[in-house]
Amino acid sequence: MKYISTRGQSPAQAFSDILLGGLAPDGGLYLPQFYPQIADRLAEWRTLEYSELAFRILSLFVDDIPAADLHAICTKTYAAETYRYCRPGCNAAEIVPLTTLEPDFHLLELSNGPTLAFKDMAMQLLGNLFEYVLEKRGETINILGATSGDTGSAAEYAMRGKHRVRVFMLSPEGKMSAFQRAQMYSLDEPNIFNIAVRGMFDDAQDIVKAVSNDAGFKAEYKIGAVNSINWARVMAQIVYYFKGYFAATRSNEEEVAFSVPSGNFGNICAGHIARMMGLPIRRLVLATNENDVLDEFFKSGVYRPRTSAETKVTSSPSMDISKASNFERFVFDLVGRDAGVIRELWRKVDGGGAFDLSHTAYFSALADFAIVSGRSTHADRLATIREVWERYGIMIDTHTADGVKVAREHSLPGVPMIVLETAQAVKFAETIGEALGRDPLRPQELEGIETLPQHVVVMDADVAAVKAFVAAHC
Numbered sequence: 001m002k003y004i005s006t007r008g009q010s011p012a013q014a015f016s017d018i019l020l021g022g023l024a025p026d027g028g029l030y031l032p033q034f035y036p037q038i039a040d041r042l043a044e045w046r047t048l049e050y051s052e053l054a055f056r057i058l059s060l061f062v063d064d065i066p067a068a069d070l071h072a073i074c075t076k077t078y079a080a081e082t083y084r085y086c087r088p089g090c091n092a093a094e095i096v097p098l099t100t101l102e103p104d105f106h107l108l109e110l111s112n113g114p115t116l117a118f119k120d121m122a123m124q125l126l127g128n129l130f131e132y133v134l135e136k137r138g139e140t141i142n143i144l145g146a147t148s149g150d151t152g153s154a155a156e157y158a159m160r161g162k163h164r165v166r167v168f169m170l171s172p173e174g175k176m177s178a179f180q181r182a183q184m185y186s187l188d189e190p191n192i193f194n195i196a197v198r199g200m201f202d203d204a205q206d207i208v209k210a211v212s213n214d215a216g217f218k219a220e221y222k223i224g225a226v227n228s229i230n231w232a233r234v235m236a237q238i239v240y241y242f243k244g245y246f247a248a249t250r251s252n253e254e255e256v257a258f259s260v261p262s263g264n265f266g267n268i269c270a271g272h273i274a275r276m277m278g279l280p281i282r283r284l285v286l287a288t289n290e291n292d293v294l295d296e297f298f299k300s301g302v303y304r305p306r307t308s309a310e311t312k313v314t315s316s317p318s319m320d321i322s323k324a325s326n327f328e329r330f331v332f333d334l335v336g337r338d339a340g341v342i343r344e345l346w347r348k349v350d351g352g353g354a355f356d357l358s359h360t361a362y363f364s365a366l367a368d369f370a371i372v373s374g375r376s377t378h379a380d381r382l383a384t385i386r387e388v389w390e391r392y393g394i395m396i397d398t399h400t401a402d403g404v405k406v407a408r409e410h411s412l413p414g415v416p417m418i419v420l421e422t423a424q425a426v427k428f429a430e431t432i433g434e435a436l437g438r439d440p441l442r443p444q445e446l447e448g449i450e451t452l453p454q455h456v457v458v459m460d461a462d463v464a465a466v467k468a469f470v471a472a473h474c
């Protein structure tokens with residue numbers, strides 16, 4: 001399997017060569033040259049445990065790591081121990097247990113890993129793949145990132161203790177929830193560096209961009225990233241669509257629908273690929289919050305990324321995006337993988353503009369991709385959290401609530417609906433308090449983490465200071 005760029009002007013690459021990088025040199029995103037077809041494998045895969053299923057699926061996309069090594073990586077990554085923060089009475093060995101709210105309406109628990117958000121599902125794999133490939137090549141990497149919450153902590157917990165990897169993670173001082181701060185800053189690992197920046201998330205993000213644009217510094221200090229456009233993250237996420245399908249159905253003739261709380265289009269992109277591979281998905285439901293750039297596209301054919309000033313701060317913050325960084329992958333398939341069309345469309349997007357497919361054949365072709373969309377607001381979120389708690393005794397987080405709300409608008413009779421549960425309620429205590437008038441439930445093991453000693457350096461939003469810190473710790 002080789003990987004090609006959506007912009008069509010970079011050479012095809014092997015998996016291990018795109019693993020550590022970000023964008024392709026031509027500015028595009030990497031995708032496999034073709035989607036392996038698996039319809040005739042479903043019977044054999046139905047009863048596999050998660051790590052074995054992951055190995056079968058990843059083997060279709062990774063052909064430059066020996067099978068025994070890839071198998072060992074999957075076994076190590078998807079161990080019950082790592083995903084043990086599940087609801088009382090659950091079976092952690094399932095890795096992504098299915099919780100049934102009512103017949104044909106389920107939650108797929110993707111947030112039972114160390115940081116209680118679905119980002120762990122892919123990031124844990126990335127940590128083990130990075131360590132493996134760097135060791136083979138005798139290289140090191142210094143990951144520099146900015147986070148407003150979920151991504152940074154998932155990266156730190158995935159990379160902690162890994163050889164040849166250091167993580168420098170910038171976060172906006174005082175802007176994350178007490179639980180999120182405790183989660184990140186209580187890590188005491190020689191290869192993890194928390195830097196709280198006096199400013200907003202955008203200030204932290206701008207510093208990362210400025211450092212990455214300094215080619216000399218980047219090369220000298222081997223600066224890398226683990227952002228959501230990384231192909232291996234998308235690939236890892238394909239696996240749980242299969243697992244969820246098997247858990248919600250009895251036979252491979254059945255179809256299901258998935259509802260996906262979406263921001264950067266990474267999670268649902270994996271669902272799209274699972275469907276292209278032949279998994280019987282009737283419908284993919286894309287749920288946004290008030291930042292509804294993707295809902296707008298699927299309804300109107302117009303893709304108009306917002307400015308950061310237009311981006312709203314909401315109570316499902318991990319979906320607060322101005323543009324959807326993985327969306328180009330889907331549009332590449334939508335336009336029949338014509339890289340020339342993508343270059344033309346993203347010439348507008350990269351120049352700060354929009355594109356409109358409404359009067360083109362591509363917009364009619366959207367129906368073939370089975371994605372429908374909807375939007376959810378703060379009031380919807382509160383009502384949904386309350387309703388799910390009162391009716392089923394299940395506490396869901398704000399992002400999952402967006403998924404449940406929009407799923408209800410797009411359910412089809414007789415087609416099981418699987419809502420992807422992307423985080424646990426405890427990460428968003430303030431909104432849970434507002435909805436339910438009580439503290440969120442939390443895994444027992446994480447009682448009191450707010451009182452642990454914290455390890456964080458506070459700095460002004462100053463590029464030179466951050467560079468000096470990185471240089472001093474490499």
Ligand SMILES: *Cc1c(COP(=O)(O)O)cnc(C)c1O
Pocket residue numbers: 117118119150151228261262263264265266267268318319399422423
């Ligand atoms: C990242 C995140 C999302 C959005 O996922 P995308 O892949 O960016 O679409 C949704 N919910 C939670 C809790 C997240 O952390």
